[in-house]
Amino acid sequence: MRRNAKVFAFVASSVLMIGCLINKTFPKQNEFCFKQKTIHEMKAIVSVERPKATDIKRAKYAREIKAELQNLWHATEFEFKRVLRSNDRNKSIDQAEKDLLQTIWALEIQLENIQSLDITWQAVVANKTANMVSDLIDSHQNPHNCNERGQLFGHPEVCGYGCMVHNILEQFFMALSNNKTLFTYPFGCIYLGNETTLKNVFQPFSKNCSLRTGDWKEVETYTDLKVNDL
Known part of the structure; x- marks a missing residue:
């Protein structure tokens, strides 16, 4: 049974790799191939054996x-x-x-x-x-083509530094799971003073993408994240 499972996994991986090579010119397929590569790397790390x-x-x-x-x-x-x-x-x-x-x-x-x-x-x-x-x-925050990926504009809670980090991290998980690049409002921290904002304590969230203008919709359900680019 284990041998059959290994054979099936090998065949499936081969098919995915061939598909990536054939369709590598298509952006969506490239993104799919990148995800498969990431999964393969994770499996390789997890399957490391003791010497x-x-x-x-x-x-x-x-x-x-x-x-x-x-x-x-x-x-x-x-x-x-x-x-x-x-x-x-x-x-x-x-x-x-x-x-x-x-x-x-x-x-x-x-x-x-x-x-x-x-x-x-x-x-x-x-x-x-x-x-x-x-x-x-x-790679998620700095895609090759910024216009082909949706964006999530987060508004972090106005609280202490640690609280804000947790809140931004939660928003990033939402953006990552829905294939969107995260941006956030440069709010201040109550412990750092009104003149200090996130720009003073964090590096830019994205190096080659900027916040797009458009009809931003407030997210109320997870469906809103799926159907809206912004």
């Missing part, structure tokens, strides 16, 4: 962690019984805490060892993902 060279060390550390967990359980049980039998429970509790901390620290060292095996390749995946997201945002 097999670390499997032996991973198994060794896993056995040591299992042993340390068993030691911690037995030590906790022993200390608990000792406290119950003690005439000076406060002193026994202090001593139990010191003894158990030694076992916990040993366990933490083993956890750090096994985590260190993944730091390198996870950092590579994180950097690739960050670059891919950055390229996606840049």
Whole structure:
């Protein structure tokens, strides 16, 4: 079954790539091909596997962690019984805490060892993902032909800096999901003073597109985003 799924995925990807090559002169098809390329890049990043060279060390550390967990359980049980039998429970509790901390620290060292095996390749995946997201945002906000893409003109809330960032981010998600370039009204921030606007603290949302003039319609439903270019 898995083999059939892989064959189907390979055939589907081949058909999409051939379609992109045949129809690469059409803007809409180019946009479709770009989306397929982005999906392919995301799958490639998600499907990154751990280096097999670390499997032996991973198994060794896993056995040591299992042993340390068993030691911690037995030590906790022993200390608990000792406290119950003690005439000076406060002193026994202090001593139990010191003894158990030694076992916990040993366990933490083993956890750090096994985590260190993944730091390198996870950092590579994180950097690739960050670059891919950055390229996606840049290509979305700076299309080759500004007139072939709709625009969303956002009006952020007049609130604190963090509040405004969250609000603009929400508007960007709406623009991205509806294939529109986001622009926003250069409102001020209540914490930065009336003379400071978004233009003073943010880079331009788009480098090669400007806000178009036209009959702007206030968005009340998600359908409005679909049927209107502006």
